[in-house]
Amino acid sequence: MSPALLVRDVRPHGAAPVDVLVQHGRIAAVGPRLAAPPGAQVEEGGGALLLPGLVESHTHLDKTLWGLPWYRNEVGSRLTDKIDNERAFRAGSGHDAAAQSMALARAFLAAGTTRIRTHVDIDTQAGLKHLEGVQRTQAALAPWQQIQTVAFPQSGLLGRPGTAELLGAALAAGADVLGGLDPCAIDGDPVRSLDVLFGLADKHGKPLDIHLHEPGAMGAFSLGLILDRTAALGLQGRVAVSHAFCLGELPAAECNALLARIAALGVVLVTSAPPSRPVPPLMACRAAGITVAGGNDGIRDTWTPYGTPDMLERAMLIGLRYNLRRDDEIDAALDCVTRAGALACGFEGHGLVPGDRADLVLLDAQTVAHAVVARPPRRLVVAGGQIVARGGALLPGLPGAG
Ligand SMILES: [Zn+2]
Incomplete structure (x- = not known):
């Protein structure tokens, strides 16, 4: 002691x-x-x-190239280009999720981040390899830094048979949260995709954190299906939606109706406040009673050359994206990477x-x-x-x- x-x-x-x-x-x-x-x-x-302690509510420790030689990014612009490129790169380059997650987690810790939720790729090519690597980091740093793992179907849930079974195996192997991804745009069958996903969460008794990049009406449709299932399965307070870009481009009445449902179901939103995409209306979400957490998303990986493991920088980027200038508004940006982040991820005693x-x-x-x-x-x-x-x-x- x-x-x-x-x-x-x-x-x-x-x-x-x-x-x-x-x-x-x-x-x-x-x-x-x-x-x-x-x-x-x-x-x-x-x-x-x-x-x-600062809280990172959405990153990808397993993918990062932090500390490695510069990666020349010549990846196509479609989401599927990035997914396919990354899977091939990781399979062929010897990229090590254990070493890389440790390098980035240590850099986070040096900058005061003591809680991290990280999504970890689960796919039929890598199986649980990346999760096992991140779990080694999770265990090694546990006395100082709490890391939550999200079993994340980066390559889609339905398109590659066997993925749902692997996600179940990941949860059985200790993954803390079940992840999801664009049920319309990636899986092409949102009802079936979300039924499988929520069924897995229910079976394993794990919370959900779903990447939703889908724009406008498509995203709103998927979000509605997510909220329906959250209510039907009694998962109030157990579901996070990451990105939710659609909320940044819907007509006000439609957006406000969704915000009211999100708040009533205790669904939390996680944003990286990207400068290049529509974003959920932060202050309107907070006014509606929705917990909005902040995260970097990927840091220096094959998706993006950008990012720094400093949650104060992310808070600043949130401030810039939402044009927060008053001191009390900037306090709200910090809240996304402290209190609200801990609440969103379920980190106790923050x-x-x-x-x-x-x-x-x-x-x-x-x-x-x-x-x-x-x-x-x-x-x-x-x-x-x-x-x-x-x-x-x-x-x-x-x-x-x-
Ligand atoms: Zn992400």
Whole structure:
């Protein structure tokens, strides 16, 4: 058991300075001038801004090329071009989901991200290989960083026979969440596709997180089918829809009707706030009572050369995409990668009050909005009650070093 840790003189979300006492991996007390228990490690915060551990609600750790030589992207523009190219690349290049997921997860941790939901490709060519790789990272980093895996049919659910069985095997092998993908555009049979998918989730008792890139009316149709099944199977609070681009291009009345249903069913939305696609209306979703989480999606993979494992950068990109300028609006952008992210993914004990998991991020910033805009290196990161990074760099001794 690690000794108690007292972090002095920090400002939670920019509020008045307090001390934070950490014991047994949890926040034990928050208040001014706390006494250090005998043997406690004392860390001077120096008036730093204090944030809770950052949350990545949608990424693909298994695909990343993080740290590898530059990948020259000459991939076609269709979704199927990217899917087929990636599957062939991964089969032929020796790309290792264990090593790559570890490299990216460590970079996330150094930047203060202590919870991650990652989708992991399951297909008839690779089987469960990528999941097994990510699960090695998940287990190695578990004391510090909580990683959820989503069994994700990147190549479609119906088009390649055997995929549904593999998804079931992935859930039986410990995948935390069942993923889905474009039931109209990829599978071409949305009713059957979603019936199979929801049947699997129901059978295995797992939550769902469905990629929905489909535009406009097509996406709205699929979303309606998703909501129908969520209600029919009593999966309120257990379903996430990632991207939901269609919500950004529907007529207002149709969009608002869907938002009301989404809120009533406790379905959460996850956005990467891409600059090149329509996006769900963030503030209208929040006003409707919908939890909207933020994620990077893929980072430096065969799909995209872009991305950085820094959730403050994602919060900034959310702010830019939604034209958030007021400080309270930028607070909402940060909320997507902290409180709302934890809520969306079901990570318990997230926050900065006694009893919460001791995941602390200290930065040199005046306010939350300043932190999102300036994205300074993380001065100190505490994860699971232990100091894991200083000045933006992980301490030696953590798994995956070298
Ligand atoms: Zn994705």
